[in-house]
Amino acid sequence: MASIVYIVILIVSFLFLVRKSNDTESYFPLKIIGYFILGSFAFNFNQISLPLGFVVYLLLFRPKLNIQGKRMAAVFGVLAFLFAHWTIPYVIEEWESRPTFIEHQLSSVYTMNFQKEYELVKQELKLENNSLRLEDFKVDYTEDGRITDLSWQLLGQNGNGYNLYQIRYDISKNRYRVIYSQHDTWLQYNQLIEADLFFENLILLDIKDITHAKGDFFSYGIQSTGERISYAVGNQTHFVVSIGEIQLLDDEQLPVEGYCISTFAIKKTGEERDDQGNITQESFEGTESSDYLFDVNFGEE
Numbered sequence: 001m002a003s004i005v006y007i008v009i010l011i012v013s014f015l016f017l018v019r020k021s022n023d024t025e026s027y028f029p030l031k032i033i034g035y036f037i038l039g040s041f042a043f044n045f046n047q048i049s050l051p052l053g054f055v056v057y058l059l060l061f062r063p064k065l066n067i068q069g070k071r072m073a074a075v076f077g078v079l080a081f082l083f084a085h086w087t088i089p090y091v092i093e094e095w096e097s098r099p100t101f102i103e104h105q106l107s108s109v110y111t112m113n114f115q116k117e118y119e120l121v122k123q124e125l126k127l128e129n130n131s132l133r134l135e136d137f138k139v140d141y142t143e144d145g146r147i148t149d150l151s152w153q154l155l156g157q158n159g160n161g162y163n164l165y166q167i168r169y170d171i172s173k174n175r176y177r178v179i180y181s182q183h184d185t186w187l188q189y190n191q192l193i194e195a196d197l198f199f200e201n202l203i204l205l206d207i208k209d210i211t212h213a214k215g216d217f218f219s220y221g222i223q224s225t226g227e228r229i230s231y232a233v234g235n236q237t238h239f240v241v242s243i244g245e246i247q248l249l250d251d252e253q254l255p256v257e258g259y260c261i262s263t264f265a266i267k268k269t270g271e272e273r274d275d276q277g278n279i280t281q282e283s284f285e286g287t288e289s290s291d292y293l294f295d296v297n298f299g300e301e
Contacts, residue, residue, distance in 0.1 A: 267284065
């Protein structure tokens with residue numbers, strides 16, 4: 001797109017300026033093209049394009065014939081630079097990163113199938129890549145199963161870059177909001193779990209039983225960074241999910257390496273009210289945490 005716009009501006013400028021020649025000058029059409037190219041010449045510094053050619057023109061070039069035409073050629077050149085290096089990439093980025101909305105009504109966290117939610121999002125986004133990675137999964141809910149927050153990120157490789165999809169459910173509007181962006185690097189990509197594997201293991205957890213075992217609290221949460229980690233957290237309840245079964249993990253078996261899904265309760269620790277009795281500030285802390293590990297390797301030092 002940027003190259004097409006550049007060529008169009010070059011051709012239009014050339015045809016316009018050649019007709020505006022005031023003084024007879026040898027090779028004037030070629031000189032017009034030269035001044036245009038000079039004005040559009042870019043210097044890249046720390047991934048930022050700067051109009052170095054136009055600066056050179058202003059400092060060093062003092063034409064004696066067809067001064068106005070050559071000056072206009074350089075100006076058209078710098079305008080082509082602005083469109084090709086700044087305006088068009090910005091417009092394309094804004095267009096590609098515009099939110100995508102997926103209308104969908106969530107059910108209770110106790111009855112919903114997270115794997116089907118993932119397949120729905122993937123289908124709506126037309127993501128056929130089966131090696132998508134997952135990062136920063138989070139769901140918050142109340143004791144009656146009402147979801148108050150749900151989000152995760154999907155990553156896919158695209159040549160030498162990465163496609164990032166930030167997915168969040170808008171509770172008030174009953175829809176998913178997806179923001180797409182492209183990135184040159186993603187350092188932890190190779191440590192992230194494949195999204196299919198994550199949701200296959202997540203649906204094995206009986207969230208209702210897990211919640212009731214924790215007791216009565218303000219709210220509850222499930223989180224996972226999606227990164228493969230060396231796990232050595234002792235004096236805490238942790239389980240291994242393997243071949244469809246969930247088994248308690250003893251501290252003596254630590255450390256292990258694998259992926260982790262953390263479940264926890266959130267208790268209210270305090271609040272402040274104004275003179276009318278309205279709550280102005282609340283404080284919370286996590287408690288009753290338990291971790292579920294899968295794709296585990298034992299005996300890692």
